Amino acid sequence: xxxxxxILIVKLGSIGDVVNTLPLVNAxxxxxxxxxxxxxxxxxxxxxxxxxxAVDRFIIHRxxxxxAAARGALGEIRSFEPDxxxxxxxxxxxxxxxxxxxxxRRLGFDRRRSKELSWLFTNRKIPAGDPKRxxxxxxxxxxxxxxLPTPGVSFRIPVGESDRAAARKLLPEGYxxxxxxxLNVGAAKSANxxxxxxxxxxxxxxxxRRREAVVLTGGGEDRARGRSxxxxxxxxxxxxxxxxxxxxxxxxGVFSLARAAVSGDSGPMHIASALGVLTVGIFGPADPSxxxxxxxxxxxxxxAASCAPCGxxxxxxxxxxxxxxxxxxxxxxxxxxxx
Numbered sequence: 001x002x003x004x005x006x007i008l009i010v011k012l013g014s015i016g017d018v019v020n021t022l023p024l025v026n027a028x029x030x031x032x033x034x035x036x037x038x039x040x041x042x043x044x045x046x047x048x049x050x051x052x053x054a055v056d057r058f059i060i061h062r063x064x065x066x067x068a069a070a071r072g073a074l075g076e077i078r079s080f081e082p083d084x085x086x087x088x089x090x091x092x093x094x095x096x097x098x099x100x101x102x103x104x105r106r107l108g109f110d111r112r113r114s115k116e117l118s119w120l121f122t123n124r125k126i127p128a129g130d131p132k133r134x135x136x137x138x139x140x141x142x143x144x145x146x147x148l149p150t151p152g153v154s155f156r157i158p159v160g161e162s163d164r165a166a167a168r169k170l171l172p173e174g175y176x177x178x179x180x181x182x183l184n185v186g187a188a189k190s191a192n193x194x195x196x197x198x199x200x201x202x203x204x205x206x207x208x209r210r211r212e213a214v215v216l217t218g219g220g221e222d223r224a225r226g227r228s229x230x231x232x233x234x235x236x237x238x239x240x241x242x243x244x245x246x247x248x249x250x251x252x253g254v255f256s257l258a259r260a261a262v263s264g265d266s267g268p269m270h271i272a273s274a275l276g277v278l279t280v281g282i283f284g285p286a287d288p289s290x291x292x293x294x295x296x297x298x299x300x301x302x303x304a305a306s307c308a309p310c311g312x313x314x315x316x317x318x319x320x321x322x323x324x325x326x327x328x329x330x331x332x333x334x335x336x337x338x339x
Contacts, residue, residue, distance in 0.1 A: 001146070003032065005034075005035060006035065006036045006038065006083055006084070007032065007037050007038070007083075008039070008059075008077065008086070009021065009024075009028075009038070009039045009040065010040045010088060010094045012040060012041060012042045012045075012089050013042070013045065013089055015045050015248070015266075015267025015271070016266065016267040016291070017135070018049055018267075019049075019157065019271055020135045020270060020294065021139055022049070022054075022156065023139065023154055023155060024139040024140055024142055024143055025052070026054050026156055027154075028148075029053075029054035030151070031149070031151075036056045036057070036080075038055070038056065038057040038077075039055050040094075042062070046060060047248045047249060048157070048158075048249065048252070048271060049157075049158065050158065050249075051158040051160075052156070052158050059076045059080070061073040070097075074101075078102050081102070082101060083103060083104070083105060084107065086107045086108070087107070087108040087109075090109050090114045090115050090119075091118055092118060095116075095117075095120075099121040106121065107122060107124040107142065108125055109125065109126060110126060110127060110129065111128075113129065126141050126142055126145040127145070132287065132289065132290055133290065134291070134294060136294045157252065157275055159253060159275060163247075163250050163252055163256075164253040167250055171257070172213075175215070175240065178213050178238075179211070179213070179259045180213040180240075180257075180258055181212050181214055181258060181259055181261070182215050182255055182272070182277075183203060183214060183215070183216050183229075183262050183263075184262065184263035184266065184272070185216055185217070185229060185243065185264075186221065186266065187265060188267070189265075191284060192265040192283075192285065193321070194264050194282050194324065197232070198326055199216075199225075200228075200229045200233055202262070202326040202330060203229060203232075203233045204233060204235075205327065205330050206333075207239065208234070209330075210334065213240065214233075214239045215240050215242060215254065215258070216230065216239070216240070216243055217251055217268065218243035219244060222243045223244045226242075226243030227241065242254065248267075251268060251271065252271050255268070255271060255272040256277060258272075258277055259278070260279070260280065261278070262329060262333065263293075265282070265286045265292075270293060273293030273294055274294070274295070276295065278299070278333070279296040280296070280329060281296070281299065282300075282301050282302075283300055283320075284318050284321040285309055285315065285318070285320060299332045302320065303319070303320050303321070303322075303323035303324045304323075307319065
């Protein structure tokens with residue numbers, strides 16, 4: 001088995017993609033305990049992995065900073081002097097940093113699973129594999145290629161006691177004793193957003209049939225959705241809207257205190273599942289077997305719309321989501337006989 005002094009992971013992408021990269025990062029740390037591990041990442045995703053013990057150095061690429069930001073990130077990569085670069089992003093943007101890193105060993109996906117001709121910029125490739133496998137499993141193929149023992153799946157997401165303390169301070173008094181269900185009501189891609197009316201139906205079902213409270217979560221861009229859902233909810237005394245009120249790690253703190261979390265296909269869904277919180281994923285255009293909540297794939301909900309999964313980012317009439325009933329989601333959270 002080859003040994004490496006410095007390994008650079010290139011994974012710039014979304015919050016969910018970054019969370020799903022953690023099992024590979026942890027496997028590399030265990031397999032190469034003496035190696036220095038770096039990670040090229042973007043600001044939007046960095047907060048959820050900041051403090052990750054398996055990573056020695058994060059290099060931040062600010063995509064909106066243009067050529068100057070790209071040169072700065074590349075300069076940091078070259079000063080890091082990796083002797084193995086692993087391109088998990090597999091697009092031209094990641095290929096730029098991979099190819100010009102100065103590293104002689106540049107490892108990437110096989111040609112079939114690469115995008116935007118990125119396979120041309122790596123000189124080592126993992127064997128061809130199934131592009132429909134879950135992304136966590138696909139990323140772990142890199143550990144297998146490097147000769148590491150078959151790794152277990154360990155996220156070790158760095159959400160700590162300070163994040164849970166911030167969540168406790170934010171939540172209304174009595175919510176922890178009563179228990180609550182976190183409903184993450186947003187998603188970066190509009191096609192992944194379950195309709196506001198369905199979220200309100202689900203909240204009303206929980207509040208009318210269960211003793212638990214409901215906490216609405218989401219980013220600052222989800223505040224309007226949170227207000228609309230709250231306005232459509234009957235029992236406002238047991239519903240708390242904290243959309244836009246948490247950092248990513250504080251959101252993880254909220255999830256870690258919840259009885260369960262429900263979310264569309266989004267970064268927060270992956271955070272909740274990685275933390276081991278019972279997570280129900282609501283899926284429309286994406287395939288949950290590939291990008292679902294890894295620890296809770298059996299709880300994913302999707303309609304039988306003939307057009308799904310289509311992989312689209314936007315849709316004028318997302319039947320695949322509209323046809324998912326709130327009652328169906330409720331049954332995933334509380335199976336029959338769960339009092």
